[in-house]
Amino acid sequence: MIESRNPYNGELIEKFKEFTNPEIEKALEKADNRFKTWRKSGFQDRAELMNKAAKELEKNKDEYARDISLEMGKPIKQAIAEIEKCAWVCEYYAENAEKHLSNRAIKTDASKSYVSYEPIGVVLAVMPWNYPFWQVFRFAAPALMAGNIGILKHASNVMRSANNIQKVFQRAGFPDSCFQNLVVSSSKIENIVRDKRVKAVTLTGSKPAGAAVASTAGDEIKKSVLELGGSNALVVFKDANLSETVKTCVQARFQNTGQSCIAGKRLLLHESIADEFLEEFLVQVRELKSGDPMDENTFIGTLAREDLAEELETQIKDSVKAGAKIVLGGKRDRAYMEPTVLTDVTSEMSMFKEETFGPAIGVTKFKKDQEAIDLVNLSDFGLGVSIFTENMDFAEKIVPEFEDGAVFINELVKSDPRLPFGGTKISGYGRELSEDGIREFVNKKTVYFK
Ligand code: NDP
Numbered sequence: 001m002i003e004s005r006n007p008y009n010g011e012l013i014e015k016f017k018e019f020t021n022p023e024i025e026k027a028l029e030k031a032d033n034r035f036k037t038w039r040k041s042g043f044q045d046r047a048e049l050m051n052k053a054a055k056e057l058e059k060n061k062d063e064y065a066r067d068i069s070l071e072m073g074k075p076i077k078q079a080i081a082e083i084e085k086c087a088w089v090c091e092y093y094a095e096n097a098e099k100h101l102s103n104r105a106i107k108t109d110a111s112k113s114y115v116s117y118e119p120i121g122v123v124l125a126v127m128p129w130n131y132p133f134w135q136v137f138r139f140a141a142p143a144l145m146a147g148n149i150g151i152l153k154h155a156s157n158v159m160r161s162a163n164n165i166q167k168v169f170q171r172a173g174f175p176d177s178c179f180q181n182l183v184v185s186s187s188k189i190e191n192i193v194r195d196k197r198v199k200a201v202t203l204t205g206s207k208p209a210g211a212a213v214a215s216t217a218g219d220e221i222k223k224s225v226l227e228l229g230g231s232n233a234l235v236v237f238k239d240a241n242l243s244e245t246v247k248t249c250v251q252a253r254f255q256n257t258g259q260s261c262i263a264g265k266r267l268l269l270h271e272s273i274a275d276e277f278l279e280e281f282l283v284q285v286r287e288l289k290s291g292d293p294m295d296e297n298t299f300i301g302t303l304a305r306e307d308l309a310e311e312l313e314t315q316i317k318d319s320v321k322a323g324a325k326i327v328l329g330g331k332r333d334r335a336y337m338e339p340t341v342l343t344d345v346t347s348e349m350s351m352f353k354e355e356t357f358g359p360a361i362g363v364t365k366f367k368k369d370q371e372a373i374d375l376v377n378l379s380d381f382g383l384g385v386s387i388f389t390e391n392m393d394f395a396e397k398i399v400p401e402f403e404d405g406a407v408f409i410n411e412l413v414k415s416d417p418r419l420p421f422g423g424t425k426i427s428g429y430g431r432e433l434s435e436d437g438i439r440e441f442v443n444k445k446t447v448y449f450k
Contacts, residue, residue, distance in 0.1 A: 002156050002183060007073040007302045007335040008293055016159045016183045024188065030177040031122045031149045032197040038178055039119045039147045043098035046145050053141075053172035054090035057083050064133065064164050069293040071158045072129050073302035073335065076294055078256060086137040092417035093438065097145035100435040101442065112449040117442040119147030124192060126203040126213055129155035129304050130259040130357075135204050136165050138415070140179055142438035144169075150179040151198070153189055155205075157305060190216050200224065200441050204261070207426055225430030225440050227261065229355045230383025230423060232404075232413055233376045234264035237369065238272045240388035244410070246280045252386060252412035254288055254339060257301050258359035259308075261427075262384055262406075262413040265356050266345075268372050271365045278343070278363065282328055285339050302335040303358050309335045312358040315350040316340060322349045324362065347378050355381065369394075373401045382424030384413035405431075 004013040019027065057064065065079035074082070101117040125139045132154070140150045154162035162181040169179040182192070186209070193201055193216045200223040203213045210226040217224040234249045236242075252264035269277055293301035303309040313332045319342055320326060329340030340360035345351045351362030366372045376385050384406035389395050395409045405423040406413055415421045420436040422428060430440050 002159050002185060004071050004157060004160050006070050007304055007306065010334070013070055014160055016163075018185060019183050019188075024182060024184065024192065027151065027177075027180050027182055028122070028192070028195055028197050031151055031180060034175060034177040035119070035121050035149045038149060038175060039121075041147070043101075043145070046147070047094040047097070049172055049174050050090045050094035050141060050145060053168055053174070054087040054094070056168050056171045057087040057090065061087075064161070064168075066294075067160050067164055068132050068158075069301070071161055072132060072304035073293050074256060075298040075301045077296055077298075079293075082131055082134050086133050089134075089137050089141045089417045089433070093141040093145040096435075097142065097438060100438045101146060103447075108448070110448045110450060112447075114447050116445045116447055117146070117439060118445055120441055120443055121199040122149045122151060122197050123441050124151050124153065124189075124198050124201045126153045126186075126189060126201065126205065126209065127155065128205045129158045130256065130261075132158040132161035133165060134415075136162075138417075138421075138432050138437070139202055140165070140169075142433075143441060144174070144178060146438050146442055148441055149177070151192075152179070152181045153184055153186070153192070154181060156185060159183060186212075189213060193217055193222070194220055198222070202430070202432075202440075203227070205229075210428060223441070225422075225432070226428030227422060227430075227432060228426060228428040229261040229357075230381040230404075230427045231265045231352075231355050231379045232262055232381075232384045232386065233266040233268050233379070234412075235268045235372050235376060235385065235387045236270060236273065236277060237372070237387065237389040237391075237394075238270040239390045240273070241390060241410075242273060242277055242280065245388040246277060246284060248386070248388070248410070248412050249281065250284045250288070253361045254285065254300065254359050257303060259304060259357050261355075262415065264386055264412060265361065266352055266375075266379070267361050267363045268375055269363060269365050270372070271367055274363075274365050278327075278341075282341060285328060285341060288339055290336065290338070300339055300359055303337060304335075306335040308357060309337045312337055312356060312360055315354055315356055316342065316360055319345060319349040319351040319362065322346070324349055324351060329360070347375065353379070369398070373398060377401075377403045380425055381427045383427040384408065384423070386410075386412055 061083040068079040329338035345362035422431040
């Protein structure tokens with residue numbers, strides 16, 4: 001049995017019977033058969049269904065959001081916002097998939113030559129619990145619009161949300177088996193990836209999970225896309241607009257109770273503004289209301305599981321042992337971790353080197369602009385970076401210096417259906433969202449007429 005437990009009070013929400021091997025076999029067979037007809041459906045028909053999925057999300061957002069909050073402790077208002085964003089990505093691809101996948105003419109010595117973008121079949125999505133709907137929809141909307149079939153292996157602690165997502169597509173009227181949730185633990189994934197009917201895999205989660213799944217896919221010569229988290233820096237240069245920047249940095253680190261791959265996890269402050277910045281930053285972090293995720297006024301919920309909070313606590317303690325100072329928070333109560341700020345963090349400490357997945361941030365001061373750029377690039381992760389400055393010429397000049405998949409100027413790194421999303425280094429490879437995302441799982445077919 002796979003269990004869903006409320007991290008706020010430890011209560012059991014529901015138990016799910018894991019699929020047996022014959023049940024997995026049946027699901028894969030159904031998915032493969034569905035592809036034969038779904039690939040021939042037109043963009044108009046798919047768009048109509050995708051718009052209906054958006055409407056279903058809007059209509060029942062309270063129901064879906066409630067289960068998210070129950071299962072992984074996300075404050076209810078943020079869970080509702082997550083559902084709304086899923087409706088947006090459905091609408092975006094309903095409107096743009098045909099354009100993104102229209103033939104690309106290329107002039108050659110042929111009478112006509114072009115590239116067409118055709119669906120490849122069943123794609124497996126291995127997904128995490130931090131945005132139980134959004135992570136799945138940003139895969140499913142483009143995949144289905146491209147004519148592919150989606151099968152989902154969701155994180156074990158959010159199985160009710162996983163079933164709810166299947167329900168959204170059913171309620172929208174998608175043909176049976178266009179999108180199926182497989183109730184399976186990770187031990188079943190290797191065989192599923194190796195199955196001939198599964199053509200590719202996308203995974204969002206930790207490095208070990210990504211390495212395991214991508215190695216199997218590589219062994220079978222199947223494409224994979226990996227989105228493996230990050231340790232984004234928030235770099236505040238000396239000419240930044242401090243009051244705006246403080247607000248943005250608080251959001252960047254603490255929304256979703258800090259459990260976001262693109263959260264700003266390392267705060268790099270120019271030494272000349274560091275004290276003034278920190279003073280206001282601490283005021284605003286203190287104001288974040290912790291509490292029951294079901295309460296509309298709560299901004300900081302619990303972490304999704306107690307072991308995740310324990311891991312964060314260890315990273316904080318290790319950093320303190322190595323010389324960092326806690327200036328706010330630092331205490332844990334089961335799955336709850338106080339919003340925590342550490343100063344004097346250096347590049348050897350856990351708070352800097354590792355991904356910290358929760359409401360804790362490490363502050364490092366720098367003297368020279370180049371030193372800040374070097375500190376950003378020192379990370380093994382390469383998902384994104386936010387830089388704060390009033391000098392746009394300077395910002396534009398240093399953008400190429402960063403090794404990350406995204407640079408946001410005077411803004412937190414955020415995902416947007418219109419923009420590609422993905423990382424470099426151990427943050428993974430491939431892109432989600434936008435035109436780049438929908439073109440990951442298609443056959444880019446070269447066509448040549450003599
Ligand atoms: P995992 O990476 O273990 O889980 C993510 C998904 O991968 C889940 O569906 C999980 O299933 C599955 N999975 C795990 N191991 C394997 C495997 N060997 N083969 C196939 N599937 C696998 O994340 P955790 O929940 O353990 O979180 C640990 C850390 O990962 C976090 O603290 C954070 O640093 C990072 N993370 C990053 C996320 C991001 O957005 N990039 C999201 C979540 C976590 P199951 O739940 O059944 O194990």
